[in-house]
Amino acid sequence: MTFSYNLVLALFLLAPGFAAFAGLFYSSHQQRHIHPAPPAPTSVLTLALVTLAALALHGAWATILFLQDLWAAQFQTIAVPFEPNIYVDLLRAGQSAKSGAPINGGEIAALLATLIGLSLAGYGLTVAVVSSKWTEARVRPLLYGWADDLVRQINEEEEGYVRLVTAFVLTSIEHEGSMFGYEGLLQNLSLTPDKELRSISLTQVTAFYVKLEPGRFKRIVLPRTKGIPDLYIPKDQIRNVSFTVFRVRDADEAIVDPEPTQA
Numbered sequence: 001m002t003f004s005y006n007l008v009l010a011l012f013l014l015a016p017g018f019a020a021f022a023g024l025f026y027s028s029h030q031q032r033h034i035h036p037a038p039p040a041p042t043s044v045l046t047l048a049l050v051t052l053a054a055l056a057l058h059g060a061w062a063t064i065l066f067l068q069d070l071w072a073a074q075f076q077t078i079a080v081p082f083e084p085n086i087y088v089d090l091l092r093a094g095q096s097a098k099s100g101a102p103i104n105g106g107e108i109a110a111l112l113a114t115l116i117g118l119s120l121a122g123y124g125l126t127v128a129v130v131s132s133k134w135t136e137a138r139v140r141p142l143l144y145g146w147a148d149d150l151v152r153q154i155n156e157e158e159e160g161y162v163r164l165v166t167a168f169v170l171t172s173i174e175h176e177g178s179m180f181g182y183e184g185l186l187q188n189l190s191l192t193p194d195k196e197l198r199s200i201s202l203t204q205v206t207a208f209y210v211k212l213e214p215g216r217f218k219r220i221v222l223p224r225t226k227g228i229p230d231l232y233i234p235k236d237q238i239r240n241v242s243f244t245v246f247r248v249r250d251a252d253e254a255i256v257d258p259e260p261t262q263a
Contacts, residue, residue: 009090012115017054019119021046023126025143027136033165034151036143036191037198053126057118062087086111145195153245164246167202170210170239178209179239182231186243198235205231 025038039045065085071077089107129135136155141148154163165186173180184202192198205228211218 012111013058013090014050014054015115016057016118016122017050017052020053020057020122020126021050023123024049024130024139026123027127027130033154033186034144034147034189034191036145036147036195037193039193043193053122057122058087061114061118084110086114145191147189147191147195150243150245158247161247161249164248166244166246167200168242168244169200169202169233170241171233171237172239173237178211180207180209182207182228182233184228184231187230196235197238197241199232200238200241201230201232203230204228 021038025036065087068084086107089111130139137152140151144151150165154165156163166183167186167189168181168183170179170181182202182205184205186200187203188199188201190198190200205225207222207225207228208219209222211220
């Protein structure tokens with residue numbers, strides 16, 4: 001496989017945008033229970049976020065370099081053995097050998113160091129901005145899709161209380177009209193790039209089955225299944241999930257939010 005100069009240059013220039021994109025979805029993994037997958041690399045959303053972030057970071061740095069040029073035109077400067085403006089070097093390197101001088105080792109080092117610095121800045125700034133409460137509330141629907149309201153309930157802060165989430169998972173296992181399921185504390189919920197359930201894991205699990213009776217469903221807990229320490233359920237075994245968020249003051253007191261969230 002061969003790489004052209006233009007392809008390598010495009011990847012280098014887009015590196016700060018990819019770093020900002022990584023920072024956006026890293027911030028979503030700070031949520032302890034729910035972990036969304038980033039959009040596919042070829043999706044319009046990914047291309048837009050990466051390109052716009054790269055343009056913003058390059059635009060900011062080019063403005064700083066322009067202000068440096070204005071400063072250098074008015075005040076005494078320090079001579080360096082390379083062109084400090086990396087964008088001038090990039091344009092020069094793209095020209096033919098007859099119309100432009102080749103860039104030297106110092107300019108290559110300055111170019112790579114600058115792109116690394118911009119990538120680190122893009123990542124750090126994105127994590128800092130998205131972690132703020134104002135921004136987090138606005139990007140949460142993009143990150144979590146249908147689970148946006150569930151994440152909001154989990155993240156609600158109230159002095160003296162913590163949040164716990166129970167999940168009732170109805171599986172695809174069925175026998176003679178009865179459907180098998182699990183109840184437990186939500187440990188991890190993984191989403192696909194399309195915000196569909198990929199898997200769910202529970203702790204302190206109890207198994208049950210649901211039997212259809214005239215006019216109602218009857219939930220029956222299976223004996224000797226209470227207290228399963230950890231359970232992982234993949235997508236193909238999940239029929240439906242219902243969540244309930246608890247506001248817990250201590251181990252003996254819990255206040256249940258009235259409306260469960262369903263998937």
